[in-house]
Amino acid sequence: MIVVAGEALVDLVPTAGGALVPRPGGGPYNVAVAAGRLGAPVAFLSRVSADLFGDRLVERLRAAGVGTDLVQRGPEPTTLAVVGLADDGSARYSFYVEGTADRLVADPGPLPPTVRAVSFGTLSLVLEPGASTYERVLRREAERGALTALDPNVRPDLIRDPAAYRARYASWLPHVGLLKLSVDDARWLAELPPDAPEDAVLDVVRDWRAAGPAAVVLTLGSAGLAVLTGGDEVIRVPPVPVDVVDTIGAGDTVQGALLAWLHDRDALSAEAVRGLDRAEWTRALTRAGEAAALTCSRAGAEPPFGNELGMT
Template sequence: MIVSCGEALIDFMPIEHEGAPAYRPFPGGSPFNVAIGLGRLGAPTGFLSRISTDFFGDLLLRTLHENGVDTRYVKRAADPSMLAFVSHRPEGEPQYAFFANGAADRCITEHDLPATLGDDVACLHLGLGAISTLAEPAASTFETLLKRESKRRVLALDPNVRPNLIKDRDAARARLESWVSLCDIVKVSCADFDWLYPDRSFEDSAVAWRNLGPKLVVMTLGADGAMALLDGAKVAVPGRKIGVVDTVGAGDSFHSALLAGLSERGLLTLDGMNKLDVGVLKILLDQAVAAAAITCSRAGANPPTKRELEDSL
């Protein structure tokens, strides 16, 4: 099982209603989206977080169950759900306004973590996003989990940097690098690298992160596809031409498809990662790009099913 850890929130997406601007709520949050994406692709998946008992939290939990996500590692709490309002720009990444102070997932502590994880948990995925690298107590809680589980099972990380939530770039960068050193798979966008390391190319940044210890570093390049570093090899695949509705959740769908593909081939174990080769990686990257493209073609973080992905290839 692949257990995704981190935030579960409500994305309010802009729509037009009766000729006036309005917002429609969608369940979301980067790690939540990854868990949903894995479930739709038929991969055994679970979610680890703290979810509110308010009606937004009920919607989040119901969505997990409807998509086949195991919730044994979810704690319910009276704290409110995190809310995020999304604003689309004519070009570039969407902008977010987060309302997160005192939110259930942001207030997760070590006491909320399971004492042990089941033997069926092959991989832990940690998505940051709105909790950011400096939002406490969540950041320290998940750092404890990473340190505890490192070398026990495959660890996957998606920084999903939100610059408007980070006040100290140097501190965030240092903390992220310490987390990267604990992980086996890191998926990062070129936009993340551009903000973290504005004075060097994203390829140089990827090499630097690969040298920290991960077996695999994967970069999403938007319309240009994706690139990955595996041992000493570089693998690249092109993007897909589509009609873009919005890009919310595209990176999460990409990561879901990548992890699901590794799992399906029996490679999502510490030993299995050593057997991953360039040929298989290229196939998996192409599938991940296709999954992201499908998500971009419709509103909200709405990842594809396994059938939809297979039909697109």
């Protein structure tokens, strides 16, 4: 079983006419939906509003085959994210987060021994008091031996003290088995210029991998995907050609697809991730890239189902 921990929210996505359409979202939520649609046994850990948006979020989890026994419900409102789209389909976000349900998650205590992997990231590791709760779960599950996966999915506008956040991020790395992040997030976390070359990013990523993760996966936008393996090898796959509608949920789909692929190969452990060879990583990244391309081909975070990727 895979548990994905973090926020569920509603993206308000602009249409061609300028109207804002509500769509289910949130980085961890999208990861759970992506993994569930690809057939992995996955459950979602969060606090979700009892409002109408919250009901729809939970219904969609269940429709994707995601377990909801770890979902807490509360009277607080649902977090909202207003999405702005650039001409290339890339997204920027403005958030409404004060007093919302997801940041008030309660510590569930130790997860069942059947849980082999736990995924974390995005707003849930920034907004208190929930951030401290998820951090405790991360450290506890790593100590128990579960594969912990992290996608920081940085939202700088919500980070009031960047230096403190960067220090906190560094403190998580010894407890992380699989780190996945975008090249832009890597530059921000490393305080590199936005146009810093990829070689400079890889130098920093090597330091991060040496701090704990068995492997680090980088999403490179139009340049595809790469992984820095436990053997210090960089493996790349090219992008999948696609007519981009928007990029909402693309990175989350990569994370969910990787977790589903690792589950299918019985590789949900740091040791197994460290032992993947070039051919296996190429297959994993190719599958993740194909899934993300399908997400980019439609509006909002709509990860594909297994049959769309030729899975039986």
